[in-house]
Amino acid sequence: MTEVTLVQAINRALRTAMAADSEVLLLGEDIGVNGGVFRATEGLLKEFGADRVVDTPLSETGIIGSAVGMALYGLKPVAEIQFLDFIYPGFDQIVSELSKFRYRSGGQYPCHVVIRSPYGGGIRGGLYHSQSTEAYFAHTAGLKVVVPSTPADAYGLLLSAIFDPDPVIFLEPKRIYRSVTGEVPDGDHREPIGKARIVREGADVSVFAYGAMVPPATEACQSVETEGVSAELIDLRTLVPLDVPAVLASVEKTGRAVIVHEAARFCGYGAELSAILAEKAFYSLRAPVSRVTGFDTPFPYALENVYLPNAARIRQAIVETAKAG
Amino acid sequence: MTEVTLVQAINRALRTAMAADSEVLLLGEDIGVNGGVFRATEGLLKEFGADRVVDTPLSETGIIGSAVGMALYGLKPVAEIQFLDFIYPGFDQIVSELSKFRYRSGGQYPCHVVIRSPYGGGIRGGLYHSQSTEAYFAHTAGLKVVVPSTPADAYGLLLSAIFDPDPVIFLEPKRIYRSVTGEVPDGDHREPIGKARIVREGADVSVFAYGAMVPPATEACQSVETEGVSAELIDLRTLVPLDVPAVLASVEKTGRAVIVHEAARFCGYGAELSAILAEKAFYSLRAPVSRVTGFDTPFPYALENVYLPNAARIRQAIVETAKAG
Amino acid sequence: MAQSVAGRVATDASATELASEDLEPIYRTILLARALDERCLTMQRQGRIGFYAPVMGQEAAQVACGWALNPKDWVFPSYRELGLALTRGVTPGELLNQFFGNSSDRLRGRQMPNHYGFRDRNFVVSSSPIGTQIIQAVGAALAARRRNDALVTATFFGDGATSSNDFHAGLNFGGVFRTPTIFFCQNNGWAISFPRSRQTAAKTLADKGAAYGIPGVVVDGNDVHQVFRAVREARARAVSGEGPTLIEAQVYRLGPHSTSDDPRRYRTESEVAEWKQRDSIERLKHELIDAGRWSEAQDAELLEEVRAEVATAVNRAEAVAPTDPLTILDDVFASRTPELEEQRRQLEEMLRMGLVKP
């Protein structure tokens, strides 16, 4: 066990996977000699060579398309997309190819690719270094979508993703790449994909969050204690497959739900969570389901703190939801 | 007034707009001499010339990117994407550019583009001629999303879209291109964007549908009458902006909701509708909100009739929802 | 290498010239492709298959190219590679199962006709979005090199596909990483209704190689010798580490783009007639006859034979049971998630109640 930052945990998971399996290789922009613009791949070029840490030309079509080809052949490529905002030139390869290869080939061609990408706001990156578009991927059948919020989860889930037989979109909350630290195991220790994590138990309101929203949600849950509200916080960790039993169990207990994400609200991931509750926990619900999200606008630069949900807004939603009904 | 098919209504709307405004032009693959693979642009090349009905090379990046450039300059381009399934090579131009130009330029550059595209299943087109991915666009702030289900709406809404100051994704239910006919006005008659249409009034259950799901939903609503259930059917018509007052008014009356779409369920458009109800109509709801949708799989070929919601499935959901609670 | 069931390839694995004893099996493969193609067009008109995209006019280029490849090479086709498929040992019956989407279809009925694939024949399943296979072939070539597998990847696409993003990425990555890849472009003159002359202002499609530091070669796609030679040379370069080659095979799509298309809307009869003159079948037949290796009588017999082969395959495939509806929820992931399990139970219930009829 060693205390590391979230981005260091990513780096370690990559190293562990590459050391364990020579068919794991990395590709992306500036991941080699530069070690990645966030240093997630620091040192790996030296350790594993340019055959396995492949700097590519500036083309997300090329990165994802060639990763698909590698996976068809049998390798386990891990592609880095420098910012999630830049994934769209490769979107066709994701939604038409990566996600559908196994299905459309009748199971002949699994497509074992991990796409890692930093996502989300909070680094004053403006419109194109801040977006949180997990809903696009979650709506695409055939993709798994994972979003860690702690170094240990980042480590264990990335290892699981790399050795998972299905394509995984692995979204890294860049805002807390360095601000969150924690202990990380040393060997090939995996966290299961598809299991949520109860961050804190509570009786009155269930709060659902993931990625960089977990720290402010935690703060909010702590702070409502002073108002006598006991909030349960669930870190979803994997958006697809969603841990539906964990979500339902919590709301069956509390009868109230607050959903937090930084993406725009309309048709965001929170809508699905809420819809699942309206369908499957209807008789447990005792108050309207509340969503604390970004606005339905593009991501702004100067006003990013206005855009991003924070502990105060989450706190307010918890308190209101606790009182409602 | 003339009785036409849905695709003929599209053709007429294009002709009306082009005749009214010389800055309206069309671009896309096979839209000129071929008249479009569904004949939506039939005759327009002859009438308006190759300057205004522009056949392009095989590049959706090129079609959408150059349409954006034309719109920045001030024209009103209407781009055809041959099948919605093929829009993804142009997705970056849509989500990074088209949808954000006005916002990121501080209002300097409106981006007045209509993207028309046939969508949805039912023509035995398999994986890549059948998908219904409206949720991607509905989640992208800055885009309006319109889906007509009748010739009159197709006509009036397409005219509105072409003269709307904002970018519009105009999704055409190809399955009913020819099977649905209806009267269409002759001149520049527009239907407002942002207004739902009550297809039939009812007291017990609200059914929400759009596009090619309106006909089976209508059939289902009629058939439940024999079971003494009075179903209200709302054709949403524009997914963004959604006519929230119409949705809420209906559910406040009926207390029950069935949502129908052919897209995969998870994070589909129905999730947002359901979430809005769980938030804003919570105290009116008397039963779980039910979704009748495609499965969370890619769109199949041989089994498309298994995949697509039909009148029987919708009927069953209405009856169950009417009885629940 | 001897001709085998699993891959009808050239007798000599490294020669750059087509051996004369290969001409007859090549001719037979082309005739078989033509017979199957014609039969499928008819069956589509009869409503027995849902869709069909004919290969007519492009068989020679595909068969000669396939002949020059090695069975272990990976091919990344588009939806029009019937001739190529036959060179990989794919049988008419296997293709027909796919066209019917029946329960023997290797793809489990998931894709439209023409979009098949056979992993055991190193024939990757094709998809509809134009061009996507091009960059994938480059990725697979990188993977093969990483495993020290001495093979090439060959990818097949049309003139229209040269405008795709994946062509640009594929040729660029291929050039930069010097992958063992053959980019085999069948310029059949048309992308549906859009002519090659409008697709790009480049003089030839092969000229596009220069943009990526890749040699570009133009060949007459109706000339099996030219095609074979170009592919063999490209293959030799590729396996010796010299990188990819772009081959433009000039052919013509004699039929419609697909059964949904009416080519009379956009091209003249005379253009089609002119290209029919250059069709490979007559040409090859006369080459064989001129060489004293073939007769009109043998030809008539062969035609009978391939037609019978097709007819038998059709009868068999049409008798196969349809796909089981519950398979719709398989192969999304390696195993069904809990949500998919639930949807499967719901589907079972719907089938039981008769709400859903396959």
Place this chain on the structure above:
Amino acid sequence: MAQSVAGRVATDASATELASEDLEPIYRTILLARALDERCLTMQRQGRIGFYAPVMGQEAAQVACGWALNPKDWVFPSYRELGLALTRGVTPGELLNQFFGNSSDRLRGRQMPNHYGFRDRNFVVSSSPIGTQIIQAVGAALAARRRNDALVTATFFGDGATSSNDFHAGLNFGGVFRTPTIFFCQNNGWAISFPRSRQTAAKTLADKGAAYGIPGVVVDGNDVHQVFRAVREARARAVSGEGPTLIEAQVYRLGPHSTSDDPRRYRTESEVAEWKQRDSIERLKHELIDAGRWSEAQDAELLEEVRAEVATAVNRAEAVAPTDPLTILDDVFASRTPELEEQRRQLEEMLRMGLVKP
């Protein structure tokens, strides 16, 4: 055309050679760009602006290109076009307002520093995704032609951008439709840490023109005469209907990719030093001095002057009020939808309650 505030362009609107009287204002513009650049780097280190991507080393190519254009031409820049912006009459103050994202920023604080645009200067607002402006410039050229506006569109991008989808689509559409477009590629040697030599196996980036039937030209981007001439020739071709030109201006990014970048990780000091030798400022200064039009004293004075201009602009821009938080909900659409109105009311409430602090 006379030098104007709205566009510092060449004295003679059609000459292909740079007039000697233009050299001094060009030199001044380059120096101003350099002074502003240096100041911004400092301010970023001081935490006064959030981010900065310097232009150092590329000013001459941009200014000479801008000089050769006409104010009515539309430019589609990337995020590194400070020198170009100055030739369009954009002032340091206007740029600084954008860098601060303050309430005078024409973009209303919506984008990162360096991503500006000024509709009244026909300078389209830039975005971060690499290459997207290239195909847009082609679309705008088609639109201009449709309106019979005799102008060109010029788009600016780096060596890395030649790998983008939009480059491929842009050059192809430009070639096919023979649009009046100048594709101005600043090959500055690097795409962040990735060298030009790896970006493509093509010999020069200008070679890529052949793939699209477009002439490609290589120029020394530190030589204002060469750049001016190439752009003027391209412009003349474009307006006379002969179609687009791809110009590769060979320059070097002397600074980091951006303030987030540490170039010592991937390139040598000696490479940078070598390119510093070729920097346009010394070169132009000596050209002016050798021509007897300039002196060291004048040079020192000019340097003072541009620095003072920058300092004043910084002081003013820093004093401007921040952006009003409620503007966050504007400009999504032409007018706010009911849902956005509701979100605006919610935001008002949050601000009132102190839940949100800008």
